[in-house]
Amino acid sequence: MxxxxxxxxxxxxxxxxxxxxxxxxxxxxxxxxxxxxxxxxxxxxxxxxxxxxxxxxxxxxxxxxxxxxxxxxxxxxxxxxxxxxxxxxxxxxxxxxxxxxxxxxxxxxxxxxxxxxxxxxxxxxxxxxxxxxxxxxxxxxxxxxxxxxxxxxxxxxxxxxxxxxxxxxxxGDKIFFSSVRLAGLTECELQEKILPDIKKFKDLDYTVLAGPYICELLFFGSNKNNFLSFKKSVKKTLKNNIYSLKSRNLAQVLKIIFTKKKLTLSLAESCTGGLISSMITSVPGSSVFYLGGVNSYSNLSKTKILSVKKSTLKKYGAVSLECAEEMALGVKKIFGSDFSVSVTGIAGPGGGTKKKPVGTVCFAFCSPNFKYSVSVFFDGDRDFVRMSAANFALFGLLKLIQFYRRRQ
Structure with missing residues (x-):
């Protein structure tokens, strides 16, 4: 071409x-x-x-x-x-x-x-x-x-x-262009998954834009049949990681789903310090579904506002699945939301231990009839850990609401 x-x-x-x-x-x-x-x-x-x-x-x-x-x-x-x-x-x-x-x-x-x-x-x-x-x-x-x-x-x-x-x-030339936005894959992991298709369709142009826990695959070409074949294959190969085929960010995707289903959301953030809330409220119309959040950076705010038990903090620590679960339940109760997400972790550069090194982040997700928690390690500096945690939380929320919709 x-x-x-x-x-x-x-x-x-x-x-x-x-x-x-x-x-x-x-x-x-x-x-x-x-x-x-x-x-x-x-x-x-x-x-x-x-x-x-x-x-x-x-x-x-x-x-x-x-x-x-x-x-x-x-x-x-x-x-x-x-x-x-x-x-x-x-x-x-x-x-x-x-x-x-x-x-x-x-x-x-x-x-x-x-x-x-x-x-x-x-x-x-x-x-x-x-x-x-x-x-x-x-x-x-x-x-x-x-x-x-x-x-x-x-x-x-x-x-x-x-x-x-x-x-x-x-x-410009008459071309066909597509953008696939993904989460949960590194640049190398993405390449490994789509390499067979890239070798098969050599007349297409490709590039990957990598970010904290997210990446974007761009591809274009003048051969319509090859373009559509590659796109179909990519959608199948990467279906568990795709969050948008229309160049939307995670917050925009969530706004569309929450608004359409008339569902609501609340957040409890510790290490991200309001970052996730900022990402959501940057989307016009987010007030329709986003009820609010608690920036519970200190243990005091976790116990006084979110009703995290002092015994939980003493036994498991602020960066734990147990604390994250109580944070998510607490903020869900405060705002009366359908869904809630909590984040608590060690963004660095200090504060890490052998058991919980810098980059350890715990999440909890709550829906009307289901909840789960998970601990993840992000390897990077403070900004990278915080942005990765924010994107992980939004993608996790997307997965939860998709699961919830299938159960309805």
Missing amino acids: KTKKAYLIAVGSELLNSKANRYAPILFSKLSKAGIRLQGEITAKDTIKDIKDAVDFCAKRGNIIIITGGLGPTFDDLTRQAASAFLKEPLTCSKKIINFLKRKYGKRISQENLYNQSLAFKKALLFENERGTAFAQMLNKENKTFIFLPGPMREWEPIWDKKIFPLLKKK
Whole structure:
């Protein structure tokens, strides 16, 4: 399959010394849906020379060059100037941008910043930024497409999805694309399970995006029959680990199920400290099913609020199946929910013992007529343990509600 090649240039000195850039996997997924392959990424300092060198490198290798950042009004925003020098395409003050900025900011923007922010390529398509000042731009030259995006993802993503993606889709090959989101498998375990199919369907493109206790398999190709055959086989092979075939996260999937079945949920969190609650409430409409949670980080809160017995803590400890069960029952009683989940563990870096090392996390799950508890070990740093525990809890809850529905 002949796929158009794209390169990403992330502009910003801060990306080399203080901030992490995570745009490559996000843009890989978005480009794949348009039949375009992201071939590589470069991070460039905020200098004319570095940006020009990056554009030169990518333009020699790709059909589509995407540049994020450096489009603001300040002295170190030099992306347009560098690209103008390389492409030999003049910049001009765009009346469209000036009028937009005046309407939006009035006298709050200085004349100097107004001038700098309004610079645009004369032949470029301009895309209004609903969440900031920097317009996105798309310029075609010598059978190559140059796309200039604002630095913050919250600004460029709506522009991409609504305006740029439909245009790129016309440039890409006719392809079939799918995303399979999974939990409970490492990247290596996933590869081992699907390797026979990958060897069988060599004309498809594949990639895996790994996360804490979750991962995502992306695949696409132009041969419809092979694409559908691989998808069917993957669904069968990975059926116990799949939670979404529609690019939804675990919280979004749970919201759909709980809302449809008119069921409710409550949470008791210790080592995750409200992380699971935050994931659930980030989904619009979650108040329909999520009644609330208790952040029971201390033993005092476990006994005073969740009614965990002091004797349980003394005999088994806070990180135990017995404590987790009492936490889940306690929070279920407080809120009167149909389902409840509790989490208690040792996220680290300290607090571990030989019997209960850092990474040990205990969970309890309650439904209207069934409950169970489980202890799991996550090997990683504090953030990894906490995120893994949160994803495990959500996936475990999904499995429980699926079991509950089958019993109805």
